[in-house]
Amino acid sequence: MSGVVRVFVISPDTRSERRLELHTTVQKLKGNLELITGIPVANQIVSLLNSENDTQVIAVLNEDERPLGFYGLRDWHVLKVEDANPAVSFTGQLTDVSQVEKFELTGKEYEERRDTVLAYKQRNKMGRFAPKDDAPVAAPPLPVNISVGSRCEVESLEPGLSKRGVVRFVGETKFGKGIWVGVEYDEPFGKNNGSVQGEQYFSCRANYGVFVNPNKVKVGDYPIIELGLDDEEM
Incomplete structure (x- = not known):
């Protein structure tokens, strides 16, 4: 058997891993355990367990002159140290929060204190206390050099297709930003009759009206495209 074992030492206030020499006596061990657990030697009850999950006691180390090897200590055994007189040494009271008086404040009391995070944010104008910038003013729309009544041609994605017509409206709308x-x-290349979403901006036949961005419109002397039909074909 190896002369050194690694064990866990647990007490009401501590838990640690320790290396112990098997020839160490129980009396010497208890002297070391007092430094680790704070429990006086005279009050210590040292039990040997297989693990922290196995609460069955293998042995009680109560013969001070016996070496630890006598009790069959192996790696990762557990030495459980209990206090026979906790009222004197205050064992367990460090971790017993049930005896701690709770400090509670009402919402109003918290707001009135000057040593809180809330007060710090108020003093330094942070978070929701930061000054609110004035609502940004919308930039005025860029001027558009397109006049109502002008002949125009609208940009088309279809090669060879010319969409010509007359400008009937220039301005802001409710359905989109800008001009x-x-x-x-x-010809009936449009999408509406001059109205969108119930708002009438100009009037024309159904499917002859359309709204486009100004950069897609070219104003000029664009004649109406003749269909090129003979009288007999009309």
Whole structure:
């Protein structure tokens, strides 16, 4: 058997891992345990357990002149140290919070104190106490050099397709931010009759009206595209 074992030492206030020499006597062990647990030698009851989960006592180390090897200590055994007179040494009272008087404040009392985190934030204008910036003022819309009544052509993603019409509206709307241009197309390429979401901005036939961003509109002398049909085909 090895001359040194590693065991756990537990008491009401402590828990630690220790290396013990098996030839050490119980009396010497108790002297060391007093330094570890705070329990006086005369009050110590030292029990040997297989583990912390196994509460069955293998042996009680009560013969002071016996070496630890006599009790069959092995690695990771547990030495449980109890206090036969805890009222004198105050054992266990360090971890018994049930006897601690609770300090409680009402919400109003807490707000009136000047040594709290809340008071610190108030003094330094932090968090919800930080000064509120004035609501940002929306930048005025950029001027758009497009006049109502102008002939125009609207940018198309389809090659060779020209969407021409007349500008019927220029301004802000309720359905989107910024300036929008309302166009009445020459042909039914549109999406509405000049109204969006129940708001009428201009009037035209159904599917001839559309609203687009100003950068998609080119104003100029754009003639109406003729369909190129002969009289007989009309």
